[in-house]
Amino acid sequence: MMIERHDTDILIIGSGGAGLFAALHAQQSAAPGTKITIAVKGLLGKCGCTRMVQGGYNVALGGGDTVERHFMDTIQGGKWLPDQDMAWKLCTLAVERIHELENEVGCFFDRNPDGSLHQKAFAGQTADRTVHKGDLTGIEIINRLMEQVLTQPVEKLQEHRAIGLIPTRDGAALSGVLFIDMRTGGFRFVCAKAVLMATGGGPTMYKYHTPSGDKTMDGLAMALRVGLPLRDMEMVQFHPTGLLAGDHTRITGTVLEEGLRGAGGHLLNHAGDRFMFDFDAKGERATRDIVSRGIYAQMRASNDPQQVGVFISMSHLGPDNVREKFKGMVKRCADSGFDLAAGKVEVVPTAHYFMGGVVVDPDTRTALEGFYVAGEDAGGAHGSNRLGGNGVANSTVFGGVAGDVMARHVAAMNTQREPDEAVLEAEIARALHPFSKPAGAVIELRQTLQNAMWDDIGVMRTKAGLKRGLRAVEDVRAALMETGVQDGSRAFNLTWHDWLNLSSLCDISKAIAEAALARENSRGAHFREDFPEDGGLENSDFTVIRRAGDRLDVTREPVRFTIVRPGETILPEGEPESLVG
């Protein structure tokens, strides 16, 4: 098999908040002449999910708020499962990063009348902490970062899909990454002294999901294949209000923003009645996990194929008021044929964010020398639940850290490491497999997987359901291996990529199911109907999953309370529990 070979010093995969910040920091920190390459599955800055951030960026900037308070909210929001050193680094470095975004990158954040930054509070926060640009913060952050990277001498490999992490022959270090150049359909191996994986998670193996269409868990699937441990894989965050517009439209599953509930929006069941107060005293304003479970329970109880979801209704707040306050959301719904301001819009919980990921240290290092992971691909910072506004803070903080750390790393290296040619061959063979089978309907298999994950490995879980779901995932995997793609032009062959996407999704779906079976308690995003208790915060442990031949091994590791123990706080004595009125 002919493959192009390509050398660089620092290779970054992904161009969301983590990838772009890594590129800027590597450029700032590395010795002159260091070659930096950024490879991305779509277009630079356009694919991925940082751009889709609506809410904003959590950072403690005074006015009573402190890094300690941000940290405590993050730990409590994560139900005591976060890696505390990572959470601490997230909260402290967010302060520097937001100054960088504003002062150096040029972001245009909303201001108060006195000219200071405007900050608001999301559910689960005890201070007005979220910096934002209207409700389209991600677009502002990514556009500005993208401009900065475009002006730097950084090599761009756009529409390059990573398909395999290629270690050295002794398996102790990473040599480089194998890609498909999607525009030509050819293979390219990029050998690098240091590699950052920042491909983002994106749980699109669920029938209803929010992430960008290019997101298919390729990063975590590659990490699992190369033997790296993944943590918290059962922790999939569902956003309660995804648009429901039918199976045939890609708009189904996309988010109707949290602010609608915050502003007083009602959720109505089939009978037209509000139901969230049956689940929580805060009603529709409860946290994402509680509202998602409330909606899911309603849906399951009514089990009506004519009306699958529940409705969000805003009209009691005055249609004109809603149109003014939620202009973007109203327009988006109107474009899809729904009247959010005066009518009702059908919604379902939708898979949104992956808290789990590769086990890393606070410097983004992994167990594989030369290989770094940041952003949604990395596990630990959020534990069992991510607070709104902590996602983009996480990706930009740790992306920047990775850029600095990799710059130091490559300065001490003379040359790239030789790849294990056998792994390279095997990864190419894996990617070409579909061309050896008769062409079939990949999309139908993906729907089968998405239904199984939604029904049995989704918002509410039981042992019997998880086992049934696991069998379904294995059946889809087996069927996929017998389903081919018509060979011919491999250039921009989306159907080939659909096959590879589903392959990654099957691998990670299995890991989610196995980890969910292993956790026999309920924390944050993970809810076991057969084990509804939290298992005792003092005894908190997290799941770690690794590939062992064809099987997956799950172990449990105790959470190290390195900064604070359950029941304690690091806030000074007498500090109020919340500063939000």
Next chain:
Amino acid sequence: MQSFRSLLYRFSTMTTLPSSAPDSTVTKKPTRDVLLVSIWRGEADEGDFEAHSVPAHDNQTVLDVVSWVQQHADPTLSYRFACRVGMCGSCAMMVNGEPRWTCRTHVSKVADDGALTVAPLRNLPVIKDLVVDMDPFFDKWVAAQAVHHPSHSRADPMQPVSTQTPERISANEAIECINCAVCYAACDTVANQPDYLGPAALNRAWALINDEKDAARQEILDAVSGTGGCHNCHSQGGCAHYCPNELNPMASVAGLKRATAMRFFKGR
């Protein structure tokens, strides 16, 4: 405005010449259940339209139609999309001759008696089928100096910025561009003068001219007043007409024209 519309119309007519008409197996009268879709296949100059009958649904976007064809009728069709909801600007195409985000364009808004023609975005090189190379668009973004030039560092405190100055208000009006290149595709000046920087890059440059945090506003004015700069704009307004975010790049370009002219008369 008229000339712009007529040119787009011509573009649309050109792309539906007899060679592209649906073949006899699908030329039955369109019904409510079926859309007759003509999709460009091939590269820049070589290629042809391919006809497909696509099941119609109530909630259906042009992206859904294109996706259906790839998933159910022709697995070799190439197109690009990412976010699905009008945030990334990856999926713009010519739909019945007009540039649009396909992810947010409801079929009922554009179908002409059940017929849709989908072609790659105008004014950019075609990679394959419906996929264009957006690099020239971003190269011009950089050439226009449409990139923030820092006046402060991460070590400095946040600078207070009044929301009430005319400059901040102007910058705010121009800021919500997602670089989808719809305006660039709609622009006749770009079509006729390939080195013209185009409405999106100039709109961003205007936002920066009005951003008190930018340290190189003179350099931006230099960059936008050269050969391919703002003075090429004929104010036909296609950019403002088609911007899916309802921005007005034409007004931004007019702002740049005033600023560069004023600087010329003042001798800097």
